[in-house]
Amino acid sequence: MNIQIDALNTVTMFLFNIIVYNIVLLYGTVGEIITEKSGSLNLGVEGTMAVGAIFGYLMGCYTNSMMIGILFSIISAGLCGLLFAFLTVTLQANQNVTGLTISTFGVGLYFFVGKGLGDNFPAMSDYSAISEGANPIYIPFLSDIPVIGKVIFSQNILVYVGVAIAILAWVYLKYTKPGLKLRAIGENPAAADSMGVNITLYKYIHIIIGSAIMGIGGYYMGLVLRGSFEGSSCWTDGYGWIAIALVIFASWSPAKAILGTIIFGFFNTLQSRSGSLAQAFPDFLGWLKDIPAQFYSALPFLITAIVLVAESMRKRKNKNEPSAVGINYYREDR
Amino acid sequence: MKTKQPFVRIVRRTDFPLWAMIIINIAAVLVAVGIGAILLAAIKVDPFVYYKDMFTIGTIDNRFAYKNFEGLIEFFVPLLITSLALALTFKMKFWNIGGEGQFIMGAISSATVALLLGNSLPSWLTLIMMAVCGAVSAGIYGLVVAFFKVKWGTNETLMTLMLNYIALYALKYFGETQAGWNFFLSGESVRPVFATFPESAWMYTIKIGKFSLNITLVIAILLCALIYIYMKKTKHGYEISVVGDSQSTAKYAGMKVGRIVMRTMFLSAALIGLAGTFYVSTAHSLSTSVTNNVGWTGIIVAWLSRLNPVMILVTSLLISVLRVGCQTAATNFPVIDSNFADLLQGIILFTVLMADFLTRFKIVFRKNTEKEVEDK
């Protein structure tokens, strides 16, 4: 009897963890989708999230307010977006190089700010107003459903916000006029230009909004890790890169990104918790512990690589990938 | 154009004197260093003291200064070779951002050779076999991407990015899994630790007093000259330039574009694999952070140097000093860790990109006169 309850708990916790520790991917992915739909490939997700994480955390602790923390993660990450937009849209710099540099720069800034403020840098859990943000919100009635109630309807506020942003982004891209214009820019900027769409403005706005969303993701990582800053590894450790892979896996759809987050999150969770599953179900999941954790870590990248090759082999005309992504638009080149 | 003419316009320019270009780039680096100084001052670190420590990589008043130079070379050599290799593909407008993965592949294969051969063969033969295996395996790892690109047009930027992480987790797997078959790990330690290479797999050094000069430095500088010649003087280098400039022109001239792309990518990845071999045979073991991020840093170095091999030599030395200097300075300044180098390196690239813009475009302010240049 007890064993069964334990097993059920293990499954519940496993599923719960998929969401709680991986919703950051959704933020990163949705931010990157919005950016790429404007025709800009921003490889700076990792750095942008790191910047959002450190400034949001710092200002949140300083003011003892979660809202202000989130606000500053949005502002600081948005500034990274502004930098990217300025360099690639106005100055026509190469997108790959600029994005990669924002990644290393952002992580560098994370450590610089984190270390530099050394002693007065607090642990998040010391601040009730902040750590409350990670507390679950029990949705009435729904949270009482076994398993699902815990997994889906007892998450913290930022999980719900993340899903809401993804759905809003999906609606925005699919059903609104600015969304239509944005997609047009990513596909064929010259045609959009001839229809009177202000390309520079649209690119700036969406790169900045995309980066700001990534910034909330960074803040969230600091929050759920309940972490105090430690010098050895960054909170966003590698999640930014998985987010770039997830954009491809989700074929540039914020709605599919929710599903993709769960799938990639499943691998991430297996990496740390496959042991507990194997223990709970020794009979039919016992083999799980024989698979190395690093395999699960590599799986998102492996799958994305396969998706990339398969998609290009299919030579489908109707690609979800914006045709003009990665190419700077300069009107006089027409 | 009475009403709608924008206040500032951006016009392409083609004439910009070389001397002005050099000055504007040096100015950009100085501005970046200045921004770094402000950041340092903001956290109450005296920038002059810090920079002195950093740019001299802590050699002043140091009895063990030669160790610092050895450390610099250990970092500089892989960075130089990787940046040169990346410049080859960038010149072709092929975005190989997979330096990390190719480096790891080279390191793993040469470590395999080193650990399996042990001391059974003479040292020179072991080292050559390591270099060949490292280069070929990394080359194939890169060639796969070029093949997909040529055959189906698969996006090489994203593909090489993915392969970086696949290689990284393979390396971590070898480094963290204790098992009978895993010869990568040291048998003596309880915790998983990478095994030290047998002595035949140690890179040669030349003793100059206390300082041991690693011969990979000589090879790397030689490679720099060779790649300069390859890019500027050979038929292959010429083909790379044409393909990078205009694929339709290359086809018109009868060049086999697909073959050139695959060949160049193989060469580039193989060189990066060689850099991996040099690093592990100098460090005498693998590690999970074997790359020191040279795959990423190399992209920035190649770009800052405008893909010019001579400039790459200078820039990679500067960036190496920056990184190794930050590491040594970190011991004296506990509030700043070695990641300050990332920050500074990023700022340098941003300022140089802005300077680069000034050399490529002209900013035209609206004039009251109605005269203007039309493009056709």
Place this chain on the structure above:
Amino acid sequence: MAEYAIELRNITKTFGSVIANKNITLKVKPGEILALLGENGSGKTTLMNVLSGIYKPDGGQIFVNGKEVSITSPEESKKLGIGMVHQHFKLIDVFSAADNICLGDNSGKFFLSKNRYKKIDDFAKKLGFEIDSRKIVMNMAVSEKQTLEIIKVLYYGAKIIILDEPTAVLTVQETSRLFDILRKMKNEGHSIVIITHKLNEVMEISDRVTVLRKGEYIDTVTTSETNNQKLTELMVGRKINLNIERPVTEKQPPLLEIRNLTVKDDEGNTAINDLSFYIRSGEILGVAGIAGCGQKELCEAIAGLRPIVCGKLIHKGESIAGLSPKKIIEKGIAMSFIPEDRLGMGLSPSLSITDNMLLKNYTQASSKFNPFINRKKGRSDAETVIKDLSIDTPSTETPVRKLSGGNVQKVLVGREIKAGPNVIVTAYPVRGLDINSSYAIYNILNKQKKDGVGILYVGEDLDVMLELCDKIMVLCRGKMMGVVNSCNTTKEMLGLMMTGTENLTAKDGKTPGIAADSNIKEA
């Protein structure tokens, strides 16, 4: 109501030293179709781009409904009720028809309305168009795309509609449907300007015709009072004597023979249709035709850059069909195609003149096993070409991109000739060049001819071709209209053949384009 919906007075537009439009006057009445007729490079498209706000004129006035206006941007032109249907469609392939139209909607609504499909379907139906507003553009046929472009223009309330070569991509049936639409629009009071060089269409659709030639306004005539002959005369003008030398050479056997060649363009339409012709050593064969009648595809097929659907390419009795571009270069067949943007094919813009000289012969300039590139040869070639063609450049190491247009072209033509080919395929070698450079190029070609090279000259200027070429082959929509001896033909005749009015292949009894002393042995 003003007498004219649109009136252009003395419009002048120059690009550097080239005058594209000189004192042009154009008047369009409400509810009429005006055809704008002229050869390539006569300034039609430039004039229309002035009207749609893409170019700003250097001089002259524009009146819309009697009021003087200044059109500074495409948006402003849209507000004035002027709509342009470009020859190359400005559509987003992955969007539905309706979404392509909604793209230009700047009204305040945030959400795309759900009934936009119905709204656009209704709008189209009201105007008598058949279109499925949910259809994705890339699944559309060319004619559907064009209809969509027209609806797009009308949707935003255009009263004056400019169509740039609308029938170039349409089949006969599609063209007649388009014309029905245009007539209907005319009856509803729209003014339509249709740019074309197809005479029969001009006769069929237009009320009046304005003719331009070499950037100048020639005349405006009422369609019902004119005919093909008169219009051709206006379009091509009287023969001008240019005094280009035409050396006489001895008759040689055929060098390059093309038999029953069929080639497709990038969109998969037939560009060259069952074409047979031959070039002898020491002869210049001109190729005349309106723009886009298969010249580019023909050149590319000969150079091995474009796969052929069927047919034979015989060079000195050996088939060169299916050989790689490199093998064809090695056989001594040189191709230089000057595209409209000049740098598109044949030159590497960031490389120096020296390096561009080596483009085709860098493998042969030194031994096959020598890995180094022979820049010395490139430099001496560059010096020779710079001197022979008086190219204006600071040095041999200047990137080609930095040269002016005429000089870029001289580099390209100079290189092709320097390589010492036995067949030269050259398309528009004097495009955009000044008089002196043009003559320099004619002289070079004539020298090659005297040395026994067979030359295929694809040109625009009929005056030049009549004097330079020995024979002229006329193409119309990828089909041959006949080969004429330039000594005994007229410019008017060529004009009629180019527009498809006259077809000589059907007239004389013998099979056209096949030499009596052919190298090809029929099985």
